[in-house]
Amino acid sequence: MSEFRDPVPGPEAPRHFIRAKSEPRFPGGPAADPAGSHHERRIRSFQPRRSRVTAGQEDALQRLWPLWGLDIDGHRVLDLEEMFGGLPVVLEIGFGMGEATAQMAADDPGTGILAVDVHTPGQGNLLALAERNGLSNIRVANGDAIILLREMLPPRSLTGMRVYFPDPWPKKRHHKRRLIQPEFLTLAARPLAPGAILHCATDWEPYAEQMLEVLSAHPDFENTQEDGGFAPRPAFRPLTRFEGQGLDKGHKVRDLLFRRVTTRA
Ligand SMILES: C[S@@+](CC[C@H](N)C(=O)[O-])C[C@H]1O[C@@H](n2cnc3c(N)ncnc32)[C@H](O)[C@@H]1O
Incomplete structure (x- = not known):
């Protein structure tokens, strides 16, 4: 538990200020629990x-x-045009330490990346990378992507979405915690513009099969691959940290590229 010390405590002042649960760990930085109890159990x-x-x-x-930075508090709808100066915007969910995100932002300065994760060191790392590399097209969101999708993104406001190496939750009793499932896809579809690409990647074969199954069955998405299968790795996706760890263990990496559709043939 971290605490802020009063540099010159007066006689009446407490020696330590203990941080309340909802207060930022870094003054002026991301909130500890941005959505607080505003939202139901999820x-x-x-x-x-x-x-x-x-x-x-x-x-x-x-x-x-x-x-x-942006705290996902669930209380307002974002103006992405203002946030990104009119650039087309893709959402990346779960950027980890952010190296791949910074690389993609540098490679494609004409696209804004709204990068969301709950992981504080990664948020700091990505902000530092953005500054060091002069990247003005990244915004870092702190909190649960589900609340961002559900409460804060306007309909049709995104030109793409990236979910690279989401936690695989390998144990059967944890499968319900996997991100890519039908309810998530319904939430993800709303802020995606027609034709926008949802790009997922994983090194966990059973999860890859699950992703292919639920994406193929969802009425708001269609596979970009004519054979209905996995996609070749697109050149624009850099090697990510988790991907590297998976490759070291001999895992096979799968990419899935699905298009947002409004009506199905
Ligand atoms: C396995 S890591 C992969 C990180 C990175 N994409 C990579 O490939 O190195 C998954 C990341 O997703 C984040 N994450 C999982 N669920 C999330 C959610 N609902 N909202 C925001 N971030 C989430 C985790 O905190 C974690 O950093």
Whole structure:
């Protein structure tokens, strides 16, 4: 539990200020629990992780969060045009430490990336990478992507969505926590413009099969692959950190590219 010390405590002042659960861990930075109790119980697709934040990440969080950070509080609808200066915007869910996100932003400065994760060190890392590489087309969102999709994104406001190596939740009793399932796809479809591509990748074969099955069955998406199968890895997707770990273990990586459709043939 972190705490902020009063540098010069007066006689009446408490020696320590203990941080309340909802207060930001880094003043001016991302909120600890941005949606708070505003939202009903929901299945969490992310793992609780101990987050040790380096000095560089902490510095980036405190300086850059007010400029490029966004807490997912579920209370307002975002104006993406204003946030990204009119660029087309893709949403990346679960960017981890953000190296691949920064690479894609650098490779395609004409596209804005709204990058969401709950992981504080990764948020700091991505902000630092954006600053170091002069990337003005990244915004970092803190919190649950489900609330972002459901409450904060206008209909048809995104030209794409990326979900790279979502937590595989391999145990059967945890399968319900997997992100890619029919209810998620229904939420994901609403902010996607017609023709927008939902791009998923995973190194966990049973999850890849599940993704293919639920995406193929969902009425708002169609496979870009004529044979109805997995897609070749697109050149624009860099190797991600989790992908590298999967490849080291001999896993096969699968990409899925599905198009948002409004009516099916
Ligand atoms: C297995 S990691 C993959 C990270 C990165 N894409 C990569 O390939 O290296 C999955 C990430 O998704 C994030 N995540 C999972 N569910 C999420 C949700 N509902 N909202 C925001 N982030 C989520 C986790 O915090 C984690 O950082």
